[in-house]
Amino acid sequence: MLLSIKNISVDYFRGKKIIPALRNASLEIAEGESVGLVGESGSGKSTLALAALRLISPHEGNITQGKIIFQGKDILALPEQDMRAIRGKDIGIIFQDPFSSLNPVLRIGDQIEEAIQVHAENKLSQADLKKSALAALSNARLPEPERIYNSYPHQVSGGQRQRAMIAMAIANSPRLLIADEPTTALDVTVQKEILDLLAQLRKDMGMALILITHHLGIVSQTTDRIYVLKNGEVVESGATRSVLSSPAHSYTQELLRAVPQTAKVHRA
Amino acid sequence: MLDVKNLSKKFPIESGLFKVKGYVQAVKNVSFSIAENEIVALVGESGSGKSTVGKLIQGLIQPDAGEILLDGKVRAREVQMIFQDPYASLNPKLSVGTMLKEALALSKSSQTPADLLKSVGLPADILHDYPHQFSGGQRQRLGIARALAANPKLIIADEPVSALDVTIQAQILKLLLSLKNERKISYLFITHDLSVVEELAGKVLVMKEGEIVEQGAVREIFERPQNAYTKTLLAATLRVTI
Numbered sequence: 001m002l003l004s005i006k007n008i009s010v011d012y013f014r015g016k017k018i019i020p021a022l023r024n025a026s027l028e029i030a031e032g033e034s035v036g037l038v039g040e041s042g043s044g045k046s047t048l049a050l051a052a053l054r055l056i057s058p059h060e061g062n063i064t065q066g067k068i069i070f071q072g073k074d075i076l077a078l079p080e081q082d083m084r085a086i087r088g089k090d091i092g093i094i095f096q097d098p099f100s101s102l103n104p105v106l107r108i109g110d111q112i113e114e115a116i117q118v119h120a121e122n123k124l125s126q127a128d129l130k131k132s133a134l135a136a137l138s139n140a141r142l143p144e145p146e147r148i149y150n151s152y153p154h155q156v157s158g159g160q161r162q163r164a165m166i167a168m169a170i171a172n173s174p175r176l177l178i179a180d181e182p183t184t185a186l187d188v189t190v191q192k193e194i195l196d197l198l199a200q201l202r203k204d205m206g207m208a209l210i211l212i213t214h215h216l217g218i219v220s221q222t223t224d225r226i227y228v229l230k231n232g233e234v235v236e237s238g239a240t241r242s243v244l245s246s247p248a249h250s251y252t253q254e255l256l257r258a259v260p261q262t263a264k265v266h267r268a
Numbered sequence: 269m270l271d272v273k274n275l276s277k278k279f280p281i282e283s284g285l286f287k288v289k290g291y292v293q294a295v296k297n298v299s300f301s302i303a304e305n306e307i308v309a310l311v312g313e314s315g316s317g318k319s320t321v322g323k324l325i326q327g328l329i330q331p332d333a334g335e336i337l338l339d340g341k342v343r344a345r346e347v348q349m350i351f352q353d354p355y356a357s358l359n360p361k362l363s364v365g366t367m368l369k370e371a372l373a374l375s376k377s378s379q380t381p382a383d384l385l386k387s388v389g390l391p392a393d394i395l396h397d398y399p400h401q402f403s404g405g406q407r408q409r410l411g412i413a414r415a416l417a418a419n420p421k422l423i424i425a426d427e428p429v430s431a432l433d434v435t436i437q438a439q440i441l442k443l444l445l446s447l448k449n450e451r452k453i454s455y456l457f458i459t460h461d462l463s464v465v466e467e468l469a470g471k472v473l474v475m476k477e478g479e480i481v482e483q484g485a486v487r488e489i490f491e492r493p494q495n496a497y498t499k500t501l502l503a504a505t506l507r508v509t510i
């Protein structure tokens with residue numbers, strides 16, 4: 001198992017109040033597998049992914065119980081330095097809004113190079129860094145990688161920015177990519193291109209993918225298994241096809257009822 | 269009921285203070301009509317000009333050319349608009365009761381605030397509450413209640429559900445449909461979500477770069493799209509396999 005999350009609970013702090021965000025949530029993902037986390041806002045789907053990267057800030061909340069094992073390592077017991085070595089190297093992450101992960105005042109090429117250098121064992125030459133950054137941009141199927149390399153984030157289109165963020169996330173060939181609503185802000189035609197790109201990268205690099213979304217059409221088309229979350233709990237999980245064709249939990253049934261009839265197709 | 273003929277609108281692209289660098293043609297020669305009690309969907313991607321068309325019809329901006337003709341029986345106030353982000357369109361300082369009373373006074377309607385709340389499925393005891401106290405779905409219902417104050421014949425709904433959770437989306441769409449039947453309202457439904465169009469609308473207008481590239485009956489266009497862009501949009505729709 002590449003990543004195994006067992007019975008995780010997370011609380012968020014709001015002033016003096018404690019808001020439970022996750023209760024006893026478990027998740028497993030194997031090498032190369034594609035898993036969807038589905039739920040509405042506040043369901044805990046993003047928290048589950050953030051917990052796996054230990055990205056919940058101690059000011060905002062904490063993990064109150066559970067175990068997270070990634071490639072045999074006990075994530076919750078790792079020193080911060082070792083955790084930093086995993087983030088951005090073995091596990092990549094992309095968000096809905098590329099601006100939140102790209103620095104607006106740095107050229108895209110410089111940012112990808114920095115991501116590569118941070119995780120390199122030795123100091124790399126500028127020529128080697130540029131070569132790797134351009135390779136990452138081409139792998140993200142960006143036309144004119146050289147132009148994008150020299151551009152600032154605001155100088156490229158929304159779809160290209162999302163591809164640039166993907167290029168940065170895959171520059172170190174992660175074993176797992178976490179994508180949190182990666183296409184929600186994009187037009188439908190661009191959304192399709194980005195999802196096709198993620199599928200292609202998984203195939204080429206043998207990378208596993210956790211896709212967080214509220215869109216059942218997306219999980220239906222791109223994931224092997226899904227976890228359905230509601231109010232911080234995993235209410236149902238299983239093979240995507242069987243969960244969507246015969247949902248057992250009433251909430252999954254409700255989600256499916258909310259999909260227009262015409263947006264459902266019967267398996268051939 | 270509504271006839272739009274050769275509507276055009278361009279916006280200046282400004283560079284620096286007061287300097288106009290050029291113009292972007294947001295709407296080019298757009299023509300279509302909406303019949304009584306009909307739902308027409310206007311689809312397209314960001315920047316296609318679809319929201320500009322909505323604002324032109326509502327009178328929020330003036331066209332450079334073209335005509336917007338309302339049937340003699342329909343007054344301008346009877347065209348109302350609801351938005352993607354209901355919070356931005358509700359005055360945070362007005363209580364629900366005050367907001368609805370003001371809207372009713374403007375249109376000299378005989379309805380009461382309680383009638384409006386009932387029509388949109390909200391309880392009558394929220395008249396003293398303020399917009400920030402409500403969820404996204406409830407705020408959208410408030411936006412609809414305010415629009416109903418004018419006894420609208422036509423509602424321009426600009427992405428009214430795209431910011432909402434999917435189960436809430438379904439509830440709001442159901443509400444819009446029942447209001448159409450109860451009050452004989454027509455809608456211009458502006459959206460990028462084709463799956464909603466198929467379920468809701470009878471007619472669809474596909475917009476790209478300011479122009480309507482294809483229009484007609486939803487079933488006809490979804491089954492036999494003629495335009496290359498319509499085909500691309502349809503191919504990008506991700507359906508749930510069950």
